[in-house]
Amino acid sequence: xxxxxxxxxxxxxxxxxxxxRGGAVLPVLFFLAVAMLFPFAVGPDPVLLARAGGGVVWVxxxxxxxxxxxxxxxxxxxxxxFDQLHLRGVAEELAVTVRVLAHWLxxxxxxxxxxxxxxxxxxxxxATLRTVELGLLAGTPGLAAIGVTIAAVTLGLRAGAxxxxxxxLPLAVPVLVFGAGALATGGGAGIAFTAAISLLxxxxxxxxxxxxxxxxxxx
Amino acid sequence: xxxxxxxIATDLACRRGDRLLFRGLTFELREGEALxxxxxxxxxKSSLLRIxxxxxxxxxxxxxxxxxxxxxDERLPVDENVTLDRALAFWSRIDRGGYGPAQRTALxxxxxxxxxxxxxxxxxxxxxxxxxxxxxxxxxWLLDEPLNGLDADAAKFVQEEVAxxxxxGTIAVIASHQPFEVPGLQRLDLRDxxx
Numbered sequence: 001x002x003x004x005x006x007x008x009x010x011x012x013x014x015x016x017x018x019x020x021r022g023g024a025v026l027p028v029l030f031f032l033a034v035a036m037l038f039p040f041a042v043g044p045d046p047v048l049l050a051r052a053g054g055g056v057v058w059v060x061x062x063x064x065x066x067x068x069x070x071x072x073x074x075x076x077x078x079x080x081x082f083d084q085l086h087l088r089g090v091a092e093e094l095a096v097t098v099r100v101l102a103h104w105l106x107x108x109x110x111x112x113x114x115x116x117x118x119x120x121x122x123x124x125x126x127a128t129l130r131t132v133e134l135g136l137l138a139g140t141p142g143l144a145a146i147g148v149t150i151a152a153v154t155l156g157l158r159a160g161a162x163x164x165x166x167x168x169l170p171l172a173v174p175v176l177v178f179g180a181g182a183l184a185t186g187g188g189a190g191i192a193f194t195a196a197i198s199l200l201x202x203x204x205x206x207x208x209x210x211x212x213x214x215x216x217x218x219x
Numbered sequence: 220x221x222x223x224x225x226x227i228a229t230d231l232a233c234r235r236g237d238r239l240l241f242r243g244l245t246f247e248l249r250e251g252e253a254l255x256x257x258x259x260x261x262x263x264k265s266s267l268l269r270i271x272x273x274x275x276x277x278x279x280x281x282x283x284x285x286x287x288x289x290x291x292d293e294r295l296p297v298d299e300n301v302t303l304d305r306a307l308a309f310w311s312r313i314d315r316g317g318y319g320p321a322q323r324t325a326l327x328x329x330x331x332x333x334x335x336x337x338x339x340x341x342x343x344x345x346x347x348x349x350x351x352x353x354x355x356x357x358x359x360w361l362l363d364e365p366l367n368g369l370d371a372d373a374a375k376f377v378q379e380e381v382a383x384x385x386x387x388g389t390i391a392v393i394a395s396h397q398p399f400e401v402p403g404l405q406r407l408d409l410r411d412x413x414x
């Protein structure tokens with residue numbers, strides 16, 4: 001618990017303190033900028049906006065989750081933080097788990113808050129907003145888990161950052177299909193599926209990430 | 220340090236990429252003993268320390284160590300953007316102590332607590348790295364070029380700390396081509412084991 005608390009405190013400090021990962025404000029601003037630009041791109045037709053708006057929020061959320069990808073693990077890996085934690089008996093799996101949690105906290109809840117003004121910008125009604133919010137709540141943990149896993153897998157690769165974004169997008173498709181799909185069907189089942197996929201991704205991330213960090217040491 | 224520390228390496232070989240760096244490396248260190256690993260750049264000094272620390276798998280052979288390990292290498296594993304106090308507070312929470320004010324003062328870091336780590340000089344960063352590796356809580360110290368960038372006073376302090384801990388049963392392995400002065404230091408030239 002002591003180690004867990006120390007790790008979480010540090011990771012959150014980095015995520016929110018405007019530290020190396022650019023802070024939690026950046027993804028939110030990015031998200032809002034996309035929501036703001038979309039009406040300019042497709043025109044101010046309220047019917048079209050209301051229909052496509054929910055999906056736009058999802059795509060914007062996905063892109064915002066990718067933003068800090070190259071700063072998620074690489075700086076700590078290069079500075080030897082994971083090595084020193086390993087020597088002190090802190091498993092890579094634990095460090096990755098905490099990182100997933102901190103990453104989610106740094107973009108999940110802020111995006112859910114930002115979705116409210118974004119819904120206003122896109123002219124979404126309250127029912128759609130509710131579905132979007134529930135979907136984001138169910139889906140963003142999965143996006144955080146994919147993000148950290150990909151960041152771990154691309155450690156030590158020269159083109160890691162660009163490759164990371166490219167790898168994340170297809171993996172995020174299931175979350176997106178059911179999360180945004182829930183908008184068309186109006187709720188329940190889609191969100192439950194999104195939550196199930198998220199849960200699976202969150203469960204895999206620590207083991208995949210931990211193994212990837214250990215493998216990256218050998219390279 | 221309840222139990223006696225021991226470090227045994229048997230027939231170690233190290234491969235990096237396609238190159239076999241060394242092979243047939245065998246040594247045994249008992250408590251209070253120290254070994255300096257020498258050899259030109261690229262002979263595998265750092266890799267050897269990482270193998271002993273369990274961070275790198277040897278191509279063959281095995282390492283047995285009784286007791287936990289502290290590793291100081293060329294990196295500084297603390298957050299760059301926060302003050303030194305905050306950066307070290309994280310590690311002291313993980314370690315539950317060890318960062319004594321005495322050691323901090325002796326390393327000349329007592330007045331730098333509110334300076335962001337990224338503003339520290341090369342020598343100061345090396346001192347912080349020594350503090351962070353927190354060898355005082357472990358029976359086996361692995362020091363990779365511990366004197367690089369340190370001024371005479373700090374270098375003297377590091378060597379005195381190693382000697383003092385050896386008197387209490389610590390095993391030290393130092394990878395360096397600079398002279399390192401502690402009593403009873405054994406030497407091992409990696410060139411003798413080059414593949």
